[in-house]
Amino acid sequence: MTPLLSVQGITKRYGAHIGCADVSFDLYPGEVMGIVGESGSGKSTLLNCMAGHLAPDTGQVVFDTRADGPKDTITMSEPERRMLGRTDWAFVHQHARDGLRMGVSAGGNVGERLMAVGERHYGDIRGKATDWLERVEIDAGRVDDRPTTFSGGMQQRLQIARNLVTGPRLVFMDEPTGGLDVSVQARLLDLLRGLVRDMGLSAIIVTHDLAVVRLLADRLMVMKSGRVVEAGLTDQVLDDPQHAYSQLLVSSVLQV
Amino acid sequence: MTEASEYNFAYLDEQTKRMIRRAILKGLAIPGYQVPFASREMPMPYGWGTGGVQVSAAVLTPDDTFKVIDQGADDTTNAVSIRSFFERTAGVETTTATSEASVIQTRHRIPEEPLTEDQILVYQVPIPEPLRFLEPRESETRKMHSLEEYGLMHVKLYEDISRHGHIATSYAYPVKVEGSYVMDPSPIPKFDNPKLGDMAAIQLFGAGREQRIYALPPYTQVASLDFEDHPFEASKADHPCGLCDATDSYLDEVIMDDQGGRMFVCSDTDYCEARRAAGHKGKDAA
Numbered sequence: 001m002t003p004l005l006s007v008q009g010i011t012k013r014y015g016a017h018i019g020c021a022d023v024s025f026d027l028y029p030g031e032v033m034g035i036v037g038e039s040g041s042g043k044s045t046l047l048n049c050m051a052g053h054l055a056p057d058t059g060q061v062v063f064d065t066r067a068d069g070p071k072d073t074i075t076m077s078e079p080e081r082r083m084l085g086r087t088d089w090a091f092v093h094q095h096a097r098d099g100l101r102m103g104v105s106a107g108g109n110v111g112e113r114l115m116a117v118g119e120r121h122y123g124d125i126r127g128k129a130t131d132w133l134e135r136v137e138i139d140a141g142r143v144d145d146r147p148t149t150f151s152g153g154m155q156q157r158l159q160i161a162r163n164l165v166t167g168p169r170l171v172f173m174d175e176p177t178g179g180l181d182v183s184v185q186a187r188l189l190d191l192l193r194g195l196v197r198d199m200g201l202s203a204i205i206v207t208h209d210l211a212v213v214r215l216l217a218d219r220l221m222v223m224k225s226g227r228v229v230e231a232g233l234t235d236q237v238l239d240d241p242q243h244a245y246s247q248l249l250v251s252s253v254l255q256v
Numbered sequence: 257m258t259e260a261s262e263y264n265f266a267y268l269d270e271q272t273k274r275m276i277r278r279a280i281l282k283g284l285a286i287p288g289y290q291v292p293f294a295s296r297e298m299p300m301p302y303g304w305g306t307g308g309v310q311v312s313a314a315v316l317t318p319d320d321t322f323k324v325i326d327q328g329a330d331d332t333t334n335a336v337s338i339r340s341f342f343e344r345t346a347g348v349e350t351t352t353a354t355s356e357a358s359v360i361q362t363r364h365r366i367p368e369e370p371l372t373e374d375q376i377l378v379y380q381v382p383i384p385e386p387l388r389f390l391e392p393r394e395s396e397t398r399k400m401h402s403l404e405e406y407g408l409m410h411v412k413l414y415e416d417i418s419r420h421g422h423i424a425t426s427y428a429y430p431v432k433v434e435g436s437y438v439m440d441p442s443p444i445p446k447f448d449n450p451k452l453g454d455m456a457a458i459q460l461f462g463a464g465r466e467q468r469i470y471a472l473p474p475y476t477q478v479a480s481l482d483f484e485d486h487p488f489e490a491s492k493a494d495h496p497c498g499l500c501d502a503t504d505s506y507l508d509e510v511i512m513d514d515q516g517g518r519m520f521v522c523s524d525t526d527y528c529e530a531r532r533a534a535g536h537k538g539k540d541a542a
């Protein structure tokens with residue numbers, strides 16, 4: 001089987017400082033990959049390199065495109081990469097305000113990607129936006145309200161709806177549950193798990209919450225100082241960590 | 257010694273005019289594309305259309321006849337000042353008759369009378385960037401233009417419909433030029449949008465504070481953005497002109513007295529006067 005995403009030798013430095021170094025892995029269709037590690041270990045840097053938000057110094061990010069099969073997204077033209085960014089790819093930010101237009105209604109937020117790919121029927125766009133609000137458990141009656149009037153959990157669910165409305169095949173998420181109350185986190189995780197299953201989504205989730213990866217990720221990479229120190233099936237890594245750092249990470253979480 | 261000789265012709269020095277002409281030519285070569293230019297200080301405030309004035313200064317020749325329209329009228333303070341500015345600095349003929357002018361500078365309107373290949377229409381533009389409303393980052397809007405990523409423009413129209421039940425944008429209604437660049441036609445009423453396309457005259461747009469020039473060469477294809485189920489409509493008040501009885505012109509509502517009396521009259525004063533001179537008479541005409 002062709003990997004949906006094949007990451008090879010990604011390195012990103014900030015001056016002399018290492019953001020992430022020599023990261024390689026394959027992601028297969030329908031798989032969810034978790035990336036864990038302490039603050040500053042390079043998780044966001046790696047994610048942003050993969051999603052085309054940052055240019056890595058070296059390496060390839062090969063995506064199995066619908067039209068032309070596997071293509072290196074680092075070297076493809078910018079219009080092509082941006083097109084991927086609003087069709088087959090989605091990016092869920094930790095802070096909803098980074099991923100939403102706060103001055104635009106919920107319906108407009110969800111509809112934007114549809115309009116960006118050429119949908120020009122107001123009624124259809126609004127219908128799809130309303131459907132998606134309901135799928136992420138937001139009352140359809142809120143379709144004309146701005147996200148500023150939403151709770152943190154609702155904003156995050158709106159951001160997810162806005163991303164999934166065009167049926168992407170790969171979702172990048174950076175701490176999607178970070179900054180939310182524990183009970184709100186649980187509901188969001190359940191929702192995400194349901195959507196990933198129903199849509200057969202592939203996803204890469206960055207988090208430092210091991211409960212999140214336990215619930216969502218099939219596989220796990222543990223990062224430290226910009227490098228992947230251990231990778232494997234989620235349950236294996238969490239239940240029987242091999243690397244000393246992973247052991248520390250798992251045990252410190254168990255103590256919490 | 258005439259007053260005009262105290263200045264270089266049309267106030268600006270020749271080098272500045274050449275720089276502006278280069279921007280205009282580039283704008284004409286890439287219809288709808290916003291060309292940056294080094295806007296000069298003009299002896300009037302920005303709100304007075306310094307972008308349009310600089311463009312007019314760069315295209316005027318001594319043989320030209322110049323007209324200035326402000327919201328359709330030739331006699332507002334703004335229009336009178338700009339007209340007298342070029343009378344003094346360029347010594348050109350001026351007129352209020354659309355058909356007699358070779359260069360027309362305008363704010364907020366396109367004349368009702370169809371323009372010809374011998375004419376140039378210069379627009380004063382306050383905000384040239386149609387994407388500004390939703391995306392304040394200039395680096396991002398420039399990228400959106402270069403990649404022709406215009407989904408955001410429709411988000412604006414979507415918001416209009418969701419809030420008002422129809423596309424409520426009635427001025428500065430965004431257009432797509434030759435199927436590629438999205439352009440702000442300056443705050444003309446959307447009633448004027450259909451005149452932008454396929455026009456025989458050259459259309460030049462100057463934004464002074466924002467330092468941008470853009471252009472539509474003659475007979476350019478211009479389409480107003482819309483939705484399939486909410487098509488663009490060039491609306492106007494549903495009345496004939498009270499003075500000249502025209503049914504095809506854009507109307508202003510004028511309050512007549514303290515009793516709430518009002519009437520609708522052509523916003524294009526030259527058009528209205530010409531019709532009255534030809535014998536047309538509206539119901540409110542004395």
Ligand SMILES: Nc1ncnc2c1ncn2[C@@H]1O[C@H](COP(=O)(O)OP(=O)(O)OP(=O)(O)O)[C@@H](O)[C@H]1O
Pocket residue numbers: 014017018019020037038039040041042043044045046208
């Ligand atoms: N823009 C930047 N300029 C310089 N150094 C940076 C920049 N962004 C990140 N870094 C550094 O790169 C390293 C990796 O940072 P990164 O943000 O990828 O970590 P992270 O694992 O996402 O951390 P967190 O869990 O706190 O979000 C850190 O040492 C960080 O200080």
Ligand SMILES: [Mg+2]
Pocket residue numbers: 043044045174
């Ligand atoms: Mg991070």
Ligand SMILES: [Zn+2]
Pocket residue numbers: 497498499500501502505521522527528529531
């Ligand atoms: Zn009239």
